[in-house]
Amino acid sequence: MQAIRERIREARGNGWLGEVEGLQSSLDAATAKLNSLSRAPADGRPQLVELGMPIFTDHAPLPTQEAELPEHRI
Numbered sequence: 001m002q003a004i005r006e007r008i009r010e011a012r013g014n015g016w017l018g019e020v021e022g023l024q025s026s027l028d029a030a031t032a033k034l035n036s037l038s039r040a041p042a043d044g045r046p047q048l049v050e051l052g053m054p055i056f057t058d059h060a061p062l063p064t065q066e067a068e069l070p071e072h073r074i
Contacts, residue, residue: 001030 011019
């Protein structure tokens with residue numbers, strides 16, 4: 001993380017605003033990831049993830065009848 005901070009300082013000093021923005025985004029993402037990992041339980045057990053209930057907006061298609069399938073000849 002220190003290396004990214006040094007690169008941000010260098011980019012600011014050189015006036016590379018786009019580089020500063022990209023590096024800052026990377027630093028923010030890395031910090032958020034480390035924070036989320038530090039809040040995770042350290043006992044090694046997998047944690048439950050709430051996926052929510054699926055919502056179906058239309059009906060499933062009816063199964064195709066054998067009579068509607070094309071004939072295959074050898």
